[in-house]
Amino acid sequence: MTHHDTKISNVLFDKNEQAICVIDLDTVMPGYYISDVGDMMRTYLSPVNEEEKNFDKIIVREDFYKAIVKGYVNEMKDELTETELKYFFYAGKFMIYMQALRFLTDHVNNDVYYGAKYEGHNFVRANNQMVLLQRLIEKENVLKKIV
8 A cells, every 4th residue: 555645744743843643544545656755755855845936945855865765665675676676766756757747737727636826836836846856867876876
C-alpha cells in the first residue's frame, strides 16, 4: 500500500516538531513506491513549496535527500528490488515532472481541477516545479551516489 500524497502537510507534528503520524489517509491504496518517494522528494527537498514565485529560492537540499533515502530505504530494504533501488532518484524526477504537467494542464483547462487564487496561479506552479526539476537534475550525479 502507498499513501499517494506524501507531502509534509500530511504529517502531524507535536509541539516539539516530532512527527506523530501520517494523515489524509483517503488516498491510501495499492501502488508503486515511485509515487510516495517521488512526492516526498518533490515536497521536502526545497525549502519553498510550489506556491513560491521567486524561483531563486528553489534549491535542492542534499541533507533532506539523504534523510529520505535513509528513512525510506531502512524501512523498506527487504521489500525493494535491486532495480527499484537503482531508480530511486528517478522517482523524484518523475513525480516533479508529472506535477508540473498537471499544473500546466489545469492552467490550460481554466483551473478546473486545482483551482486558482489569482490569474496564472497554476502556470506559476508549473514553472516552479520545472525549476525544481532542473535543480534536482543538476545534482543528479551527487545524489544518486547516496542510494
